[in-house]
Structure formats: C-alpha cells, structure tokens
Amino acid sequence: MALPNLPFKGRTPQVVAIIPSYIASCQINVVKPLTALDSAHRIKFKHVLEQNATSSHIAWADLVVFCRNTEPGYRHLLSEAIGKRKPVIYDIDDSFWDISASTDPDLARYHLQPLRLKQLEVYLSYASLVRVYSPLLCSRVSRFNDSCRIYRSSFDFSKLPETTSRRSPDEKVSIVYATSRIVDDQYKVFLPALAEFMSAHHDKVDVTIWGCSPPELLTLPGVTSKKLVDRYDDFLKEFARSGFEIGLAPLEDHEFNRSKNNTKFRDYGACRIAGIYSEVDAYASSVTNEQDGLLVPNTKQAWHAALERLAFEPELRKTIQNNAREKVFQDYRQELIEKQWIDDIEELLSEAPSFLASNAKNAAMLKLPILAENDGWSGIELQNVSPNRGVLLKDKIYLEVQSTYGSTIREGALPVTTYDTTGGSISFDFEPIRHSKGKTFELRIAGLTVNSERELPYTLRYLPSEN
Numbered sequence: 001m002a003l004p005n006l007p008f009k010g011r012t013p014q015v016v017a018i019i020p021s022y023i024a025s026c027q028i029n030v031v032k033p034l035t036a037l038d039s040a041h042r043i044k045f046k047h048v049l050e051q052n053a054t055s056s057h058i059a060w061a062d063l064v065v066f067c068r069n070t071e072p073g074y075r076h077l078l079s080e081a082i083g084k085r086k087p088v089i090y091d092i093d094d095s096f097w098d099i100s101a102s103t104d105p106d107l108a109r110y111h112l113q114p115l116r117l118k119q120l121e122v123y124l125s126y127a128s129l130v131r132v133y134s135p136l137l138c139s140r141v142s143r144f145n146d147s148c149r150i151y152r153s154s155f156d157f158s159k160l161p162e163t164t165s166r167r168s169p170d171e172k173v174s175i176v177y178a179t180s181r182i183v184d185d186q187y188k189v190f191l192p193a194l195a196e197f198m199s200a201h202h203d204k205v206d207v208t209i210w211g212c213s214p215p216e217l218l219t220l221p222g223v224t225s226k227k228l229v230d231r232y233d234d235f236l237k238e239f240a241r242s243g244f245e246i247g248l249a250p251l252e253d254h255e256f257n258r259s260k261n262n263t264k265f266r267d268y269g270a271c272r273i274a275g276i277y278s279e280v281d282a283y284a285s286s287v288t289n290e291q292d293g294l295l296v297p298n299t300k301q302a303w304h305a306a307l308e309r310l311a312f313e314p315e316l317r318k319t320i321q322n323n324a325r326e327k328v329f330q331d332y333r334q335e336l337i338e339k340q341w342i343d344d345i346e347e348l349l350s351e352a353p354s355f356l357a358s359n360a361k362n363a364a365m366l367k368l369p370i371l372a373e374n375d376g377w378s379g380i381e382l383q384n385v386s387p388n389r390g391v392l393l394k395d396k397i398y399l400e401v402q403s404t405y406g407s408t409i410r411e412g413a414l415p416v417t418t419y420d421t422t423g424g425s426i427s428f429d430f431e432p433i434r435h436s437k438g439k440t441f442e443l444r445i446a447g448l449t450v451n452s453e454r455e456l457p458y459t460l461r462y463l464p465s466e467n
Contacts, residue, residue, distance in 0.1 A: 013349055016061035017047040018069065018077055024180050025093050025261065026067045027232045028153050029131070033338045034065070036156075042342060050074040058084060062349060066123055067091040070116040082126055083444055087348035090127035093153070095137050096120055098256040104185075128348050136281065137259035154337035155266045155328055159233050160240045172206045172222075173311045176244040178267065179211040180228065187217055189250035189278060193303035197311075198222050205311055208244070240271045245317060246310045251278040253298065262286045265293065266332050269324030274317045276306045290316075292324040368443040376432040380443060381425055401433065401441055 015034060019026045031047050038045035048057055050069055057077075058064060064081040066088065081088050097117065101108040110116070124130055124144035131151050132138045141148045177187060187209070194217075198207065202222030209217050211228040218225055229235035247268035251257050258281040265286050268275040277283035279295040287293040294310065296302040310317050368380075433441065 012041065012044050013345055014044045014060055014062045015046075015065060015345065016057050016063075017045070017065040017067065018050050018053045018057065018074075019047060019067045020050050020069050020071065022049075022231075023068075024232045024263065025153070026091075028155075028263075029091050029093065029133075029151075030065055030067045032156055032233075033154055033334055033341050036334060036338055037341060040338075043345065050077060053077055055080050058086060061086060063087045063089065063345060065089045065091065066127075068094070069123060070096065070111065070120045072115045072119045075119055075122065078123060078126060087128040088126060089129045089131060089344065089348070090123045091131040092120075092124075092137070092141070093133045093261045095140055095256055095259040097140065098254075098259065100254055100256055104256075129344060131344075132259075133261045134259045134281065134285075136255075140259070151340060152332055152337065153261055153263065153266065154334040155270045155332045156233075156236075156334040157270065157329065158334075159236050160270065161237055172204055173246065174242075174244045175205060175207045175246040175248065175307075175311075176239075176242070176273070177207070177209050177217075177248040177250075178239065178264065184212045185214075186250045186252065187212075187214060187248075189252060189298050190248055190276075190303045191216060192300040193307060194248075195220055196300075197304055197307045201311065208242075210239070236267070239267065244271070244273050245321070246307075247273040247275040249275050249277040249283060250298070250303075251280050251282060253278070253280045257282060265324070266328050269293075269328035270332075272321040272325045274310050274320040275324065276303065276310065288323075288327075290320075292320055292327050294320070368445070369440045370443055371438070371440060372433045375434050378432040379428055381427045382445075401443055 017030050017034060019030065022031070034043065034045045034047070037043045046057065046060070050071065051074070053074070058080040061081075064077075064086050066078070068091070069078075078088065094111075096111040099108040099111055101112070121144055124141055127145055128147065130141050130145050130148040132141055132148060133151055133153060135150060138148045138150050177190075179186070194207070198205065198220045202220075205222060207217075207220070207223045209223060209225040211226075213225045217223055229238060247264065249264040249268065251260070260282045262282050262285070265275060265277065265283060267273075269292065275287070275293045277287050277293050277295050279297050283293070284295055287295055289295040294306045296306045310320070
C-alpha cells in the first residue's frame with residue numbers, strides 16, 4: 001500500500017516509543033508498525049524500555065509514544081516530553097481499573113496499586129492522543145481525555161512462513177490453546193467440556209496447550225504443552241508452521257475482559273485456524289458466527305457441541321479457516337495500521353511547535369526562577385492572564401519545578417483547561433517545597449507563551465501550605 005507523503009519539509013519526523021516491556025501488545029500495536037514505517041523511510045524510529053530511557057531520547061524525538069506505562073518512578077519522562085512541547089501518544093489495550101483480583105491476582109496486584117492508577121490517569125490526561133482498541137475502554141479513557149480513538153491491532157503477514165505442515169485427513173485433528181501468560185486460568189471456561197470430549201475422542205484428536213502448563217489440562221488424555229516463546233515474531237512463525245486446525249479462545253464475561261483486544265482471532269484467523277470463541281464483546285464484535293469462527297456461551301454444553309462440530313465436520317472447519325484468513329487479511333493487515341499511524345503523526349506534528357521551525361521561538365517554555373524562603377511553599381498563581389495581554393494559552397497548561405541541579409522535584413500539576421480570557425488568573429498547586437536555603441528553584445510552565453520575556457504580563461505570588 002502506498003503511503004501519503006507527510007506535509008513536512010526539511011527532515012523526516014523522529015518518533016520514540018518508551019515502553020515498560022516488550023509484551024505482545026506493545027510489539028504488535030506500537031513497535032512493529034512504527035519499525036516498518038522507519039524501514040520505509042517515512043519516519044525515524046527508536047524504541048527503548050522506560051528503565052533505560054533518558055531525557056536525550058525525549059530531546060531527539062519530535063513525537064513521543066508511551067504504551068501501557070504506569071510506573072510512577074518514570075513519570076519524569078512524561079514531564080520532560082510535555083515540558084519540551086512534544087506531542088504524546090498513549091497506547092493502551094486493557095482497562096487497568098477493572099482487573100479482577102479473583103481471576104487474575106498477579107495482574108491485579110500490580111496494576112491496581114493506587115499510585116500506578118494515579119500515574120496512568122496522568123498519562124491519559126496529558127496525552128495529545130490516546131489509542132485504544134474497544135468502545136468500552138474508550139468510554140473509560142474519555143473521563144480523562146477527549147482525544148481518544150478506537151483502532152484495530154495489526155497482523156504482519158510477512159512474518160508467516162510460506163509453507164505450513166497441514167495434516168492429512170487420516171491424521172488426528174489438532175487443537176491448540178495459545179496464551180501469552182505463563183499463569184492463565186481462562187482455560188477453566190472450557191475445561192469441563194474438553195475433559196469429556198478428550199475422554200471420548202483422544203484417539204482421533206490431540207490438544208496442545210501453548211504458553212502455560214496447568215495440571216488440570218495436562219492430565220487429560222491426548223493433551224501436551226509447549227513453552228511460551230517470548231518474542232512475538234518468533235512465536236508466530238513457529239505457531240503458523242505447526243498446522244493446527246482448531247483454536248480455543250475462552251474469555252470470562254466481566255468488565256475487564258469486555259475491553260480486551262481480539263488477539264486470538266487475528267492469530268488464529270491469519271494462520272487458517274478455525275476458532276471457538278467465547279461469546280463476549282472482544283470476539284462478538286469481530287467474529288461472524290459459523291462463517292469465520294464459532295461464538296459460544298460459556299457453558300459446558302455449548303463448548304462441547306462446538307468441539308464436536310469443528311472436529312468432525314471437516315467442510316465447516318475448512319470454510320471457517322478460509323473465511324477467517326480472508327477477514328484478517330482484509331481488516332487487520334499491518335499496512336492498514338501503518339497508514340493510521342502516519343495519519344496520526346501527520347495530524348499531531350502539523351501544529352507542534354517543537355517540530356515546525358517556523359514556530360520554534362514560540363515553543364520556548366516559560367521559566368521563572370524562585371526562592372523558597374520558608375518551608376511549605378506549595379503553589380503559584382499567575383494573575384491577569386489573557387490573550388489581549390500578549391499571552392497565548394493552549395488547551396492544557398503544565399507546570400514542573402526544577403532544582404538548581406536540573407532535576408525535576410515536583411511535576412504533574414493538574415492541567416488547566418478553563419480560564420478567564422478577559423484577564424483572570426491561573427493557579428497551580430503542588431506538594432510543599434522546603435526552604436531552599438538561598439538556592440534558586442525554577443518553575444517551568446508549558447502551554448503558556450508570552451510575546452516578551454522581559455515584561456511578563458502577570459504578577460506572581462506564592463501560595464503558602466496550610467500545614
């Protein structure tokens with residue numbers, strides 16, 4: 001697919017992705033399509049784990065991408081991006097607020113920590129654009145940011161092997177359950193049905209559990225396991241070569257799962273695997289029942305009947321395999337998602353002062369030196385702020401406090417989204433700053449541009465802490 005030329009002259013846009021880990025969703029949704037755009041010379045792209053990211057990565061980039069980041073310890077990276085007026089895209093495919101502690105205790109223990117949830121909401125509030133993958137998640141994100149859009153995840157067909165080992169009609173029918181989690185209890189949805197089915201048909205069917213090893217499954221006749229392959233591309237090649245015919249995609253119906261992505265449909269469909277999918281939002285929105293998959297309620301009877309149909313009705317199985325392959329190619333191939341990324345980059349950079357040289361002067365951040373002469377200074381108020389006083393205000397104003405040595409000591413003040421254009425005031429509150437003992441701190445305010453730094457059109461006062 002031919003991609004449009006970006007309307008920028010002089011140099012290619014530079015994009016950095018700062019991610020917490022190389023889990024499958026970060027690779028699929030961010031790293032792979034942006035790497036492809038880099039290879040096509042449409043952008044210059046770098047990706048780095050947040051633990052290794054520095055301010056130099058932010059300085060190099062014209063646009064910064066975060067994906068599933070929630071660690072408060074790395075919030076200075078977001079502060080640096082916003083402080084330098086760089087557009088920020090935040091990509092998220094799970095509703096971290098809704099993780100069930102009973103069904104996924106490890107994930108809940110990590111993501112439901114109040115400080116992580118608070119940091120997630122800071123990312124969402126300050127992002128120029130939030131990318132999500134379900135209507136439900138978009139509605140949750142919209143509480144923090146109106147610039148939220150729903151996308152499809154991509155599938156890179158170039159990573160599939162040219163040939164696969166399809167089995168002959170006289171061989172056993174092969175079933176697979178693939179999961180990227182080492183600990184995964186979603187299999188309990190189909191366990192009773194599979195146990196009964198394999199007890200009766202293990203001489204005609206075999207099952208592979210790929211990615212986890214629950215004893216309840218591995219003790220069933222005809223069931224074996226394969227270890228998780230960390231790199232998604234490596235997994236995909238091996239998975240496609242294996243020649244599986246039926247794939248299982250269970251998902252319990254609760255709030256967290258309703259916002260999840262349809263990864264298994266894309267993987268199964270692209271590899272010509274006929275899938276059995278739980279009849280929940282993540283799959284019901286993409287699978288057409290009996291055409292490119294079987295949608296079933298989460299009952300023993302429904303799952304057992306679906307296993308019987310796909311295992312012993314070869315024509316139905318073949319039809320679903322071919323239709324699923326065609327749908328994934330038409331709707332999810334990576335080139336389509338690359339085009340969406342280019343459109344987003346073009347839109348966000350078309351007005352970004354940090355990128356456009358013509359606006360470079362106005363992109364300078366307002367910097368105010370201050371002295372904290374007593375303990376507990378906890379805010380700043382800008383008075384008589386209005387456009388007719390030579391002040392330009394953006395939709396959001398961001399404040400951070402820098403120490404004399406250049407490190408960020410206070411950041412993440414709430415964005416100001418409303419102000420009095422006739423000459424009102426803007427206030428920021430932050431955690432109290434202790435006595436600076438004659439050393440100068442620096443307030444940095446992004447989103448506020450003045451015509452002249454020599455004659456600032458406002459007065460400054462400190463808001464003492466109540467403590």
